[in-house]
Amino acid sequence: MRKLSSQVQLLVTPAKALVDDKVDITVERLAPRQPVTLHARLVEGTARFQSYAHYRADDTGRVVMAKQPSLGGLYKGVDQMGLFWSMQLSPGQKPGLRLKKKDVSTPFLVDIRVHDGHLDVMGEENLPWLATKTVERWYMGGGVKRIQVKEGRVRGTLFLPPVSHASIIIANTGDGLFAGVIDIYGSGGGLPEYRAALLASRGFAALALAYFAYDDLPKDIADVDLDYFEEAADWLLSLPYVRSRGVGVLGTSQGGYLALCMAAYMDKIGAVAAIGSPTAVVGAPLPYKDKAFPCIQWIPDQFEVTKEGFINLVNGLEDATKGNGLKACIQVEKAHCPIMFVAGEDDLNVQAVPFANQAIARMNAHEKTNYTLLQYPRSGHLIEPPYTPHCSLFYHNVYGECS
Structure with missing residues (x-):
């Protein structure tokens, strides 16, 4: 896996939250109208889940998931939390596994990456990326x-x-x-x-x-x-x-x-x-x-x-x-x-x-x-x-x- 030379920024707020909290995801410093793929990956035990969606930057080189539509991938339209609810088992997994948290003292760790272009990334592990962030999604909040x-x-x-x-x-x-x-x-x-x-x-x-x-x-x-x-x-x-x-x-x-x-x-x-x-x-x-x-x-x-x-x-x-x-x-x-x-x-x-x-x-x-x-x-x-x-x-x- 390699990172492309880029000044692209991926902003995720909050980066640590409960699973039913919304997350703001914004990509900045893209070229105007640049096509990109947002790709989310999660590993829980031996099960691997992922999702992806296609976006096009606006005239200022930004993608704001809460305001701009996905043009393809696993969902279409404006959906701030689409990368989370649309997650599917990665290819090659046993059918019928669903995402369940067995150990609530640990979070789901969701890796979000930005790829150049509109790609089908399901099952791909080594594609070059422009920016990446890890998001913590918790069932058990602080102090519980x-x-x-x-x-x-x-x-x-x-x-x-x-x-x-x-x-x-x-x-x-x-x-x-x-x-x-x-x-x-x-x-x-x-x-x-x-x-x-x-x-x-x-x-x-x-x-x-x-x-x-x-x-x-x-x-x-x-x-x-x-x-x-x-x-x-x-x-x-x-x-x-x-x-x-x-x-x-x-x-x-x-x-x-x-x-x-x-x-x-x-x-x-x-x-x-x-x-x-x-x-x-x-x-x-x-x-x-x-x-x-x-x-x-x-x-x-x-x-x-x-x-x-x-x-x-x-x-x-x-x-x-x-x-x-x-x-x-x-x-x-x-x-x-x-x-x-x-x-x-x-x-x-x-x-x-x-x-x-x-x-x-x-x-x-x-x-x-x-x-x-x-x-x-x-x-x-x-x-x-x-x-x-x-x-x-x-x-x-x-x-x-x-x-």
Whole structure:
């Protein structure tokens, strides 16, 4: 790799920021109307991601990404953060890898380079460049505390903001400093921490909650009970620096229906957001106290395999609109807290929009209005924090395939 002789300057502000912060990228001292390629590269573990876009300098020799359009590459048009959300796996990588931060104590390091001319740079490592900068993108902001949790049955990681963030959340009322949030992911299991770390960086006491396939927890999601999540909520509310007026719950996929169950059956829940979620219990009956909520089942015979060999699960669940399926629907009309349904219209894992509308119909039938539906066209199952690279398919360790 070599640098061309040039006085070109690449300005990136801020060069260190949270992943959901915007970044200003400007190239200066180009020739008037000079064509250039902006190229972003990131390595996380063994996975390599990159993006690129074509620009033309203005009459003063500048490219300002927030004001000038990309003319080609992986996206077109004016998009200040295009180099970040458009990142794709570099050629030769295993299909189905998505960009996930496993160690939130370190940042994503994004190398941004300026190349002369309009080039296709995917997979190229040794092209000459005019200027380069490295950008740090963090999930865990400065001063955030990360605390491993092993209390009773509860397993997870608690992230606490700096005390200076407390005034952002609430005024000094004598209650705990921070609003508490429980973050629950889906059927992949384990303990994803990145979203909870980001929530803490924005001022919340956030508990990334594991519930199976982690430490001494059940190995299989079918062995999970709802009492476990109530124990986690009680523990979080018991902390002196957490507000006592109910915890929020953020859940994705099967974590979303667990969040909805918490809202429906526990009065200690203050708000819920369910992302890409069924609104019925799925896969196995869900025990809670002295009963068990019935479920709808996955039907493998209805999974569709694409010509590329990927699995489309969207029609693979029992019908929850009739017969025994209705009994599995979560009684969201019992919830007293606000509920937000977040659904992608092109979700090929769960029929997120129909499920959300079915739940909303239940609420309307009981004259409940404590809901919001955020419905996104051309969006799929994984709706992640802002500027996360788009992921059209991913490898799921439960199904052993890409979906």
